[in-house]
Amino acid sequence: MTERIPTRIIETVDATKPVRLTPAKAGGPIHTRSFSGFFRNARLVVGGLLFALFFGTAWLNWNGRQAVLWDLGARQFHVFGTTFWPQDFILLSALLIIAAFGLFFITVLAGRVWCGYACPQSTWTWVFMWAEKITEGDRNQRIKLDAASWSLNKLLRRGAKHAIWLAVSLLTAVAFIGYFTPVRELAIGLLTFSLDMEVAVWVTLFAAATYLNAGWLREKVCLHMCPYSRFQSVMFDANTLNVSYDSTRGESRGPRKKGADHRAQGLGDCTDCTMCVQVCPTGIDIRDGLQLDCVSCGACIDACDEVMDKMGYARGLIRYASEQSLQGQKTQLFRPRLVGYGLVLLAMIGAFIWALEERALVSLDVTKDRTLYRENTQGQVENMYTLKVINKAQQEQQYAIELNDANFELQGPKLLKLAAGEIVDVPYSVTLVNERGVASTSDIRFSIRSADDESVRDSVTSTFIAPVIR
Incomplete structure (x- = not known):
């Protein structure tokens, strides 16, 4: 027999058909049931890759230093064989814009799949839910444990759960701060209790944020704090793939015996x-239609497919489907909005790669001395400058x-x-050796080039000030 969720009667149109509240509407903790299936496996693969990338990259070395390190103190940002400087922050802005357009493209194509499979909030929440399962048991056991009075068994189980939560939170904080120190x-x-106070504070704050968001807030972050959940519906169209319930096929719903002519x-x-x-994981009933709370994780698809298999029905009662396909029409994959986002995304990726290739490996900055000009011992006009070379x-x-x-000269x-x-500041003077044809204010151009690689060069224009020549 399949298990039913607890019901709360809030009103009755027919006394034999009480109205049930979903966990999201009823309030209180959401206890999810264990399940298996294709989409769960896909989420495990994606989550595993993201965990390996997040926790492993910080420990990689490259040419004798940490491969990825955002050294804020030195204002150097090492990414494998490349070092970025504050002057290169335009590239970071471009990367964020590319990520935004990538998210727009994915949303128009397949709804909120980013949230269900790759969002850090969702990924860490699934890990914390796994910790609940191995310490407190599956759904029914957790519901009973919540309702039970405090005992040694309950204290041990809760303590073990929170210990795992805190351990994961601390490891997450160390991995994250490890990209900046x-x-x-x-x-x-950390192991020798000799952390600098500033670093210790940041580790503590980030561990607390992870513990709070993934352990306690969970779906509330997605619903109330994440802006993506608010504007995602604006990007949907009739051809966007969403987790959908096929009401034409499913209704009217009700229990029946296996093999019966329903x-x-x-x-x-x-x-x-x-x-x-x-x-x-957000406690909604997908049969009520598309909802703000849905993160498109596909859990309901796996659970429903398993029931369909047991009943001998075709899979897909709940599936990724567009509004068009649910109405019996063909889903149009290539449509103007999606193609537009795709072309812009490809163009921006190409421009970003070109900018990386053309990025100058030397930086020159020129600062003119506040003194307008001076005369040297030969009576020539001089201006003083400081050249900053990186x-x-x-x-x-x-x-x-x-x-x-x-x-x-x-x-x-x-x-x-x-x-x-290395960064150096070097003082230079520029002498006016030919006064003819030179105005009182002239543009001069400093240039720098590598003696080892002619392609490595930079130049900066500054101003030379001389007395008015009559």
């Missing part, structure tokens, strides 16, 4: 077993500093040798 030093400091009884394929409700390459470089204007070191990632 060397993770090996962080781990050693059509003759005036029943559809839905047995009203409520298994789709029992496995839902070697963005991963190896030592020798740079040539030039001023390509015959009317001016650069006074200062013509060659600079910088180690990988």
Whole structure:
């Protein structure tokens, strides 16, 4: 026999048919039932890959340093063989825009699948739900444990659950903060209780946020705190694939014996077993139609397919389907909005890759001295400048500093040798050697190029000020 969810009678149109509230409407904790199926396995694969990427990447080394490290103190952001600087933040902005358009594309195509399969909130919530299952038992056992008075058994089970939650939260915090401070030093400091106060505070805050969001708030984050749940419906159209209940096939719903002619009884394929409700992490009934709470995880599809198999019915009573297909029409995959998002996404990815390839591996910044000008011992007009040079390459470089204007002469070191990632500030003076044809205010251009690689170069325009020539 299939298990039914507890019912609460709030009103009755027919005394024999009480109105049931879903867990989401009834309030209180949502206890999900264990299940198996294709979409659960797909979510496990995606979640496993994301966990491996998140927890493993911080521990990778590259050329003697941490492969991915956002060193905020040094203002250097290492990503494998590339180091980014604050001047490269336009690339980060471009990457965020690409991610946004990718999310738009996925939403128009298949609804809220990001939430169900790849969102960190959903992924960590499933891990915390797994911890509940192995410590407190499956759905029925957890419901009984909630209702039971406090005892040693209940205390031990609850304690074990929260211990796992706290352990996962702490590991998550260490992994996350490990992208901003060397993770090996962080781990050693944590084990030896010698963390810097600032780092300890951040680890504590992030662990607490993980524990609170994935352990206690769960679906409330998706419904009340995540902006995506609010604007996603604007992006849906009649051809968007969503987790949907086929009411034409399923209604009227009701219990029946296996092998019975349910059509003759005036029943559809839905047995009203409520298994789709029992496995839902947000506690909704998908048979009520598309809802804000649905994260498109496919749990109800797996549960319903299992019941259909047992009853000998065709699968797909609940499935990923568009509004068009539910009305018996063909889903149009290639439609203007989707194609538009796809083309923009591809164009932006191409532009991002080009920008990475063309990114200058040396940065030159010129600051003019506040003094307008001065005369040297030969009576020539001079302006003073400070040149800030950043070697963005991963190896030592020798740079040539030039001023390509015959009317001016650069006074200062013509060659600079910088180690990988080194920043230097070097004072220079520029002398006016030919007054003819030079205005009182002139643009001059400083240039820098690598002596080892001619493609590595940069240039900056500054101003030269001279007295008015009469």
